[in-house]
Amino acid sequence: MMCQECGCEDETRIASIDDGKSRVIPVNKSVMQANDVMAHEIEHYMKDKKIFCINVEGSPGSGKTSVIEGLARFIEPSSIAVIQGDLESDVDKVRLEKAGIYTYQINTHSGCHLNAMMINRALLEMKLENKRFLLIENVGNLVCPAGVKIGQAMNIVVSSVTEGSDKPKKYPYIFMDANLVIISKYDLAKMVDFDEPGYLEDIKNINSHTPVIRVSTKDSNSFMEVAHFIEHKREHFLGVEHSHDHEQSHDDAHEEENGHHH
């Protein structure tokens, strides 16, 4: 935004109206303030209860619910709680409950993403005793959930091979914030000519630190790596002492992200 007189970006000039009578009131408040304060409270609540909260994002049909089902093969289902977000229906709640996972359904009706207020309302009604993980399956959408805090400790983006290998380029913002990218439906990769090297290169250009794990519901063992990853992240989150024989290098970014120093 340039000042019309001299082309400078002086915001005082932009704000003031040249009639000599105007006053400029500084506000400097985030529009997301109310949401972010609530998200922060949710984070504290989760830490208090030792529950690791994960925001699971991805397009409609990318495989978010399948990832949660897959995890329940390697993490005790009774230790997982899910908040499921969809515009309408309880299709995924019914599905997850069949897998023995306690699920709360949020129907947004027209909302294109979940927000902290919705999560807070859900938490008031949920029973979370003995839960170690809260997985929040966000509304299927690669655009709107990006950057909206809901009290999560981690973001997973689920991206299926059938959506094409250009999704990171087209929707970079959600990938920017990912702590883990899951390539799903991997058994179909060859069939759809999925350009894996190109996809991985694009991810690296947007978010150099996010690991990528391939999964397929045709190979249930493929979810084991995801389970190990989130268990490890949970340990960091709780500040639990753990061994250093894991693959993730302990560089500045890892320490920054996990809030610890070795």
Place this chain on the structure above:
Amino acid sequence: MHELSITNTIVKMIEEECLQNKVKNPKRIIIELGRFTTYSGDSIKMFYEMLKRESEMLKGSELIIKEIHGMVECRNCKKTSRIDDPIMIFCMHCNSNDVKIISGKELNIKSITE
């Protein structure tokens, strides 16, 4: 409809700020919008024009959207770079991709001019 909800929040916040600061005739409100957010400035302005008609206080006001550049801080050379293309996030000085995003995700009400 993504921007309708957020613009509604903006309207409520502006009204509250006006009440608190005894602003009777707000003319210009500056909104800072980061390059890496998923909100369209044009859509926010459009919805604002629609919503302000329902408010006595805000009828004569306009929103000005100021874009905030995407900036990263390099963990390798410690310098900052401006990022215009969100699909290529690199340090402009040493080419490292080991960078931290330090601006570009804002959506702020910066100021109100009466």
